[in-house]
Amino acid sequence: MRNFKNNRAWSWWAPRILPLVLWWNITTGEIRYTIPEELKEGSVVGNIAKDLGLGIPDISQRQLRIASDAGTQQFAVDFGKGELVVSERIDRESLCGKSASCLLPLQVVIENPLELHRAEVEIQDINDNAPTFRTKENVLKVAESMAPGASFPLESAEDPDVGSNSVRSYSLNSNEHFKLNIKTLENGRKVPELVLQKSLDRETQSAHELVLSALDGGSPVRSGTTLINVLVQDINDNAPKFDRASYKVSVRENTDKGFSVLDLRATDADEGPNGEVEYFFGAHTSDSVARMLKVDPGTGEITVVGQLDYEVTKSYTFDVSAKDKGVPELAGHASVQIDVLDENDNAPEIVLTSAPRPVNENAAVGTVVALLNVKDSDSGDNGKVVLSVARGFPFQLKSSFQNHYSLVTDALLDREKTSEYNVEITATDSGSPALKSTKIINVRILDVNDNPPVFSQASYNVNVQENNPAGTSLFSVTATDNDQGKNGAPVYSLVDTRFRDVPTSSYFYINAENGTLYSMNSFDYEKTKLFQVVVQATDQGSPPLSSNVTVHVFILDQNDNVPAVIYPSTLMGSVSHQRMPRSAKAGHLVTKVTAVDADSGHNAYISYRLADATDSSLFSVNLYTGEVRTKRSVSEQDDSSQRLILEIKDNGEPVQSTTVTVEILLEEGLHEPVSDFRPKSSEAERKSTKLTFYLIISLAAVSVLSLLTFLILLIKCARNSRGSSSCCIRRGDSDGYKNPNRNLQIQLNTDGPIKYVEVLGGDMMSQSQSFGSYLSPMSEFSDFTLVKPCSTLDFKESLSVLDASLPDSAWTFESQQSHTK
Template identity: 65%
Template structure:
């Protein structure tokens, strides 16, 4: 086999054209490795930088990779030896289809490389020596068929003529059969005379049409025989038959028939496959030499051979033997015995969940080894996935998105592609393609609750944990990492960040310092949860912090002043029950911690004076005797009802004198004098309360109307109060809090929003006293009545929220009004 070299011949074949949007190159076979086929990057309008950036590569549809791409120049290079005869045999055309794949975005180009034949094969005879037996009686002009030479090249490079070496008896004729094949025939030009010469040595040469011309020779030995002057004659020159490729072994194919006009053994005919018959044919068919019947011996496969052309020889048994030849053509009928195949041209790439509809995910193609309708393949997707197959050219498809993707609902798709051919019955195959969906930051963190209520005892340790909030983000990776922060706001004109701080990683909220219920009763913290995506998303939750009161304030005596010395004058004529004075104290705490009781801690004469446990009224226990000391001293202890108990004391100095007027009359006289200080205070308080707290007065009026017994009976009027739907609204609604735990009775009238500031006043009225007074206690912040209820219910007895008719010695009410 001779290889063609030289740049002149190479560039003569190196041509390309574009047909139907496909690029075609033409090259001769047997090019050296590294030879340039064409500039793919230029022909596909790609820059050299795009070769690297878009990962340009070449895939062969023929299976073996014969070409590669020079990444530096964008040239298509020969990477392996190309033998046209091995690839395409005797086919008139030999085209290698290539697929050029570029990524980012994915694109597919089809390139065809036409392999041109070169004269690299010499004509060859099946054997180097041929033997002919010719009767000496053979007539001049008789023709004897000779073996044809085979040339693997095609076209002008195949066998074009035969020559016969010069001799005295024979000449050569060449005839063309129906498929254009040249067959040499030996023509007897001069009668044979066995007695003169029994054999002739001839040389037959086959020449092709290449440049330079290549040739092959065989030696012919002609043996001159005695007369057997009739050849077997076939009834047809060409026999044809068709078989389906799935026909069973030993099936009958066809029968050939030849007759010989001679008699005896000269007329008995036997049949043989030509000596030139290929082994691939002999392994599939067998011939009965006596009957001329051909049977199937092996398996037929249309995909390997669609047709068989066999030469059969008929010989008689005469001496010399006479023979003739015929041709048998057996066509194989294709059946649908090959399932279609799905080939991924480009592996699927991960797809962002916000990818627009129509985004290319993967490239694929299909093929079927059958022919006709059996090779027509249809691809379809199983239902239920947001993808479709978009046909490209030939049997190439693009897998593209058709709808919105959501990684949080489906992070990966296993897409089943089904390929079906058009055969009868149709065959199908499937292929699973896995497509991963990558996350984008399209979900905000979500708190477990929109708001939280936290109850915290006052005077806690600074830095203690208040509560832990948590937010979940259904995204993945950095998009799901949540950090927490405090949204800046004001509490009593102070930044909330000075009250609490939050752990940015776990959402735990810590106190910055100890809280004082008497300063701050409730405040609101807004926590922001933000993810780490780009751009980041966030959401907020509100934490309501309620400070619970502790008994951390001792009662404070406001009358008489514990800092100013005062002497009480009592007439010796005073009877039992005589009112000396009234000790008044307040407690900055709330609830039980603010319930105050009075008792005599120490007295000069314990039998002479007594103090009311709840009102603080100091009275004589008995009549004053003449022998009682004129100077008496009482130490009054004031205690709250908290845990632990807090207390304070006040000392009363009492002078027993003769001729002192009744204090009650004096007190009443002072109350009737508008110019006096005590009367003015009482008047101002009553006017202020009446003007700014109409709601409180209406409430007291309602309570008075609902009393079932008159106030003269000494009983209190009580009703049960429950929360209604209106109470639950965060408006300025009226909330009534009744406390009847123990002898002390008081009412709280609450109004205002959760976060509003209000002023609270306590009104203490003693129906059994000779006079009552109003005392302004302190301004305070009120909380949502629902929240207070839930806290107090856990610690107070059931009777706390129920009025009952009870005979008591005192009645104390508390009311709160919001300005």
């Protein structure tokens, strides 16, 4: 029956409504379609893709979808044709009730990129409901004394349809006593009345059966009927009368129970029980009225017994009766309209149209994060809502159209400072007092590679013993990156630098993951004292960011070099031959052994001792200077050939040592050598050897002058270096000419009782020439010994290089800190 009715209605509406389905317009950015109710599933509403200016492929690619404010989905999109179609049965009466206009708002959401469009579908009524009466049979009691013209209100028929499809007329079956009168109330509702047109005679006919029919204005016309049984009552011929035919009052919603809304007043001209009046609701009062209101039978006071809610029912219209106690009883009738006034009792509701999306930290200002709308069930100012974002959040709201907003970024974001935001949005209505509600929207910030790795130190110093095994782990550098994931995972590498024209990567290797630095070779302090390795940390972002740090690798000396004897020279054989006069006295300088150690610091401190001798009572060796002197005067009994074995040791650990053999020939008539600096000759000897005397004075003057020069340089260097224990003299460049082999470095080192000066020739790294002068606190004189630990040149060649460098060189001083083991 339902399907037949729908089909029949549609057959009438189709030629009239289908042109409206294809019509649409955009009003203030909205699309509107018009369709009749009860369309079949799959019926086309309109081409939504075309109306939005989208192609068929765009529908799927941009993820077009329909969101309904009603919470149910009556419509869907045909992705193959771009058409908006009906997805479920639409009953206008259940959606909009008695409202003359039925508009279904739709939200058309396009996800990629995010857009929101507004559409409305107007549902037009079809005549699919017939008028109905609440009761199929009614009893009406009428006194026989009732004069013609008396009216009796009848039950109104209800039709869920609206407009011309609603109830349009009533009809009454033909009879001689009653006629039908239609009364139109203020709200336009038509109420049937039964009017007595001829006096009744109970003795002739005590009951009358009438059929009341209600007809609507649809095509075809639908109707409904109810049976009215009129019972004729005798006597009591005055009915109560209300002081007003209709009452209209207003009451605020949420009024407390027991509140008095209205006092009814009716009078009856009869006396006794026939004139005693009681008040009642009309016979056909709806249940919704009975749940909310109550009438006191004795006083006629109407009070509130339920919870009035403007958002549920805005007005209550019903009939009241005043009945006497006569026999038969008579009743007076009046209508009551109670309007419910709105109060601000509903807080605004914030609804997310589209869930918030994560945002890149480098997103431009104005990037859309989420779509939302706000609802308020109240009316007037109570339903006007203002939306705002709490302070302290880099977001703002932009209004799309009425009550629809976009949450967009309002400032540049930084994930390293804040990785996510719980954005607090407040909706406040304009009521008094104002009501508000809040919603928290979680917005995650996605990382962008905008931070380079940062090392834990500005530079690193690493000490490595020489002769280390290749592959030794030296040190670990650490870099941190505030970014996330691959953007914050540094990879370590060596910058392609060169040392002595050899890539740094030939000497060192670094673990790319943990930054551990390894040696690729065994190092020799005597060749290289310092490496500067540049380490780079690069993250794995796109594009990658990097930073560099310098690792200073200091090579520490080990005692791995044996002292080398440079004087007396033993190139021609294993034994050095010396001559000495038999006239030598005690303290006579026989010879001076000079040795050098390629190591540094304590490892280079050299001491001398007499290991073996032909006559140990005749000679002694100075522990620090290596001077071999006579302990006593030579006697006639001493052998003419004396063999001395001298042991030379360094101060390292383990101790390295070597020996030198000196063969001394005692000869008659030999003069003492000029190398003995002490003027111990007698007055007679000085007179006989004036030439020797002059030579001695010249050598002494040169020695003193050299000593004074060294002391002045050392004092000046010490003052400039503020206590530094080493000083360098470096040759400056002159006339733009640079020669690294013409540098002179003089280093004064102090360690315990031993003092020595190193004179280094050549550049600082190669140390191609080195000389040392040792000052012994045990020595009676300031004797200088020049040594060369790092050169294969003999002693004379070293002296010639030093002598050639001094005259035409400009020297500068610089202080160096000696490294002491």
